[in-house]
Amino acid sequence: MATIQELKRIASQVRRDIIRQVHYADSGHPGGSLGCADFLTALYFEVMHHDPKFNMKAEGEDVFFLSNGHISPVWYSVLARSGYFPVEELATFRKLNSRVQGHPATHEGLPGIRVASGSLGQGMSVAIGMALAKKMNSDKKLVFVLTGDGELQEGQNWEAIMFAAHNKIDNLIVTVDYNGQQIDGSTEQVLSLGNLAAKWAAFGWDVMEIQGNDMEHLVKNLNIAKAKTGQGKPIVILMHTEMGYGVDYMMGSHKWHGKAPDAALTEKALAQLEETLGDYPYPYQGKLYSH
Amino acid sequence: MLDKLVSTGKNSTRDGFGVGIYELAKQNPDVVALTADLAGSLRLDDFIKDFPDRFIQVGIAEANMIGLASGLSIGGKIPYATTFANFATGRVYDQIRQSVAYSHKNVKICASHAGVTLGEDGATHQILEDLGMMKMLPGFTVINPCDFEQTRQATLAIAEHYGPVYLRFGRPSWPIFTEPFKFEIGKAILMSEGTDVSIFATGHLMWNAIEAAKKLAAEGISCELINIHTIKPLDEEAILDSVSKTRAVVTAEEHQMYGGLGSSIAQLLARKIPTPMEMVAVNDSFGESGTPIELLTKYGLGVSDVVTAIKKVLARK
Numbered sequence: 181m182a183t184i185q186e187l188k189r190i191a192s193q194v195r196r197d198i199i200r201q202v203h204y205a206d207s208g209h210p211g212g213s214l215g216c217a218d219f220l221t222a223l224y225f226e227v228m229h230h231d232p233k234f235n236m237k238a239e240g241e242d243v244f245f246l247s248n249g250h251i252s253p254v255w256y257s258v259l260a261r262s263g264y265f266p267v268e269e270l271a272t273f274r275k276l277n278s279r280v281q282g283h284p285a286t287h288e289g290l291p292g293i294r295v296a297s298g299s300l301g302q303g304m305s306v307a308i309g310m311a312l313a314k315k316m317n318s319d320k321k322l323v324f325v326l327t328g329d330g331e332l333q334e335g336q337n338w339e340a341i342m343f344a345a346h347n348k349i350d351n352l353i354v355t356v357d358y359n360g361q362q363i364d365g366s367t368e369q370v371l372s373l374g375n376l377a378a379k380w381a382a383f384g385w386d387v388m389e390i391q392g393n394d395m396e397h398l399v400k401n402l403n404i405a406k407a408k409t410g411q412g413k414p415i416v417i418l419m420h421t422e423m424g425y426g427v428d429y430m431m432g433s434h435k436w437h438g439k440a441p442d443a444a445l446t447e448k449a450l451a452q453l454e455e456t457l458g459d460y461p462y463p464y465q466g467k468l469y470s471h
Numbered sequence: 472m473l474d475k476l477v478s479t480g481k482n483s484t485r486d487g488f489g490v491g492i493y494e495l496a497k498q499n500p501d502v503v504a505l506t507a508d509l510a511g512s513l514r515l516d517d518f519i520k521d522f523p524d525r526f527i528q529v530g531i532a533e534a535n536m537i538g539l540a541s542g543l544s545i546g547g548k549i550p551y552a553t554t555f556a557n558f559a560t561g562r563v564y565d566q567i568r569q570s571v572a573y574s575h576k577n578v579k580i581c582a583s584h585a586g587v588t589l590g591e592d593g594a595t596h597q598i599l600e601d602l603g604m605m606k607m608l609p610g611f612t613v614i615n616p617c618d619f620e621q622t623r624q625a626t627l628a629i630a631e632h633y634g635p636v637y638l639r640f641g642r643p644s645w646p647i648f649t650e651p652f653k654f655e656i657g658k659a660i661l662m663s664e665g666t667d668v669s670i671f672a673t674g675h676l677m678w679n680a681i682e683a684a685k686k687l688a689a690e691g692i693s694c695e696l697i698n699i700h701t702i703k704p705l706d707e708e709a710i711l712d713s714v715s716k717t718r719a720v721v722t723a724e725e726h727q728m729y730g731g732l733g734s735s736i737a738q739l740l741a742r743k744i745p746t747p748m749e750m751v752a753v754n755d756s757f758g759e760s761g762t763p764i765e766l767l768t769k770y771g772l773g774v775s776d777v778v779t780a781i782k783k784v785l786a787r788k
Binding site: 236237238239285286287294295296297298299301302303304305306307308309310311312313314316317335336339340342343346347 | 503524525527529530532534535536537538539540541542543544545546547548550565566568569570573574575576
């Protein structure tokens with residue numbers, strides 16, 4: 181059990197890891213990663229029961245899937261900081277001969293990843309498949325999946341949403357990163373999502389709406405969501421986040437969706453984020469992955 | 472050997488799948504079946520009756536089905552995702568590429584109604600590009616059995632192989648002739664030895680190749696008949712052994728000429744033993760409505776087309 185204060189300190193380091201990964205790779209997606217840093221920290225350091233001695237089948241463990249794979253820097257940081265792989269490997273993000281690929285992948289065997297993601301709209305289906313397997317295996321643990329809000333423009337999600345309600349997949353908690361932004365602008369401008377809460381409810385889901393950048397509120401509500409499982413309905417959390425949260429010049433805009441900060445802006449970002457667990461060294465000195 | 476290749480009855484390859492998966496389900500509790508509103512067409516009735524808890528009806532939502540299958544495999548199941556070949560491949564290619572192939576999941580994509588022998592439904596459903604698409608995916612095993620019995624055996628065998636598999640079969644009632652032959656993934660079957668020309672055939676066209684070889688035997692032409700049920704990985708050794716003896720090749724498949732079995736073998740021979748070669752396949756065209764036999768004839772896949780191709784290649788030898 182971590183205290184709220186401890187979780188906040190971890191999230192601060194996770195945000196530093198995000199900025200540094202993206203800066204050193206000179207590419208990647210900092211905006212959404214920063215917005216979801218609190219959520220993923222809460223999941224991996226408090227809410228989920230999981231074992232960093234990675235086991236693909238996850239028998240007796242809660243599992244997490246990242247459908248919006250482009251926010252990989254936040255997931256990599258949280259996985260490394262919880263012991264799935266050496267933190268030093270974050271320095272290889274998006275580089276040749278690395279396990280830390282641009283988008284999450286199983287191909288290089290990075291512990292903690294169970295399926296590739298990045299081509300959007302697929303993660304929820306995979307998570308539901310895993311939830312079905314858990315039910316067949318009489319495994320009471322839960323399946324979590326995070327999806328972007330713009331990602332809901334992909335039709336496959338709505339196939340999955342219909343399926344999960346019809347089949348009473350009640351060991352599943354879907355979270356939507358509800359930041360209202362996508363690459364080309366706001367979701368409102370690009371393709372309006374309409375009344376998301378009403379849409380999910382109409383499909384037969386138990387809908388929660390929460391704030392995603394307030395650790396205390398987040399942990400409390402994720403535990404409420406867990407308590408709602410096993411009651412015949414899949415659960416969705418519409419989680420309001422701010423893209424770029426924690427770095428002033430990245431907040432309130434879609435412009436940092438997929439762009440890396442230069443050296444000066446990296447300095448400026450890191451000055452706003454306390455180093456709590458120690459930065460990983462750069463460049464990487466360890467063993468590289470090779471095909 | 473050639474006169475021993477006779478039809479012992481008729482049934483469809485999809486029925487071979489239905490019998491196979493039912494048999495398999497009794498042996499292996501990890502096997503689950505999914506379908507996208509085509510349980511009857513895929514002959515899953517017995518499976519559903521006796522193993523209802525291991526059957527997942529997905530509805531008309533193939534993209535979701537592929538994702539579900541990937542997730543089920545993560546949880547240790549062996550999912551057989553079933554629908555028509557068109558909806559099992561082209562419609563969901565990116566889902567297969569990312570969630571199954573790149574992620575190296577133990578998913579079996581089992582696709583019926585492939586090719587023009589689907590018949591009257593017409594070109595919307597008659598996919599002729601699926602073998603090409605699926606063999607392009609790194610790590611995928613691609614299998615196109617030729618009759619009821621081989622499909623039954625293949626359905627059982629793919630459960631023993633860890634990794635993504637595409638199993639392609641069809642709708643029409645078709646001669647059964649492989650009972651003496653054991654199916655093994657990646658192992659070509661020498662059905663009849665010959666000296667003048669090697670015929671490599673897959674799927675329904677294996678039977679047409681047999682009939683063509685019998686016709687030519689009467690004219691004194693000796694055909695070596697080899698069944699390539701596994702398009703990938705290709706049994707290169709068996710192909711090269713035969714070709715180094717006959718020095719002439721005909722391939723036969725119910726698929727586009729671009730990207731199918733013929734092109735795989737041409738790539739191999741161009742690198743190892745350049746050889747005169749003719750391909751019996753659909754030549755850059757869509758199909759249309761008609762009976763299976765009418766369509767095979769019109770689109771150049773009939774017995775006489777195989778005969779013509781053999782004579783042509785022998786003239787080039």
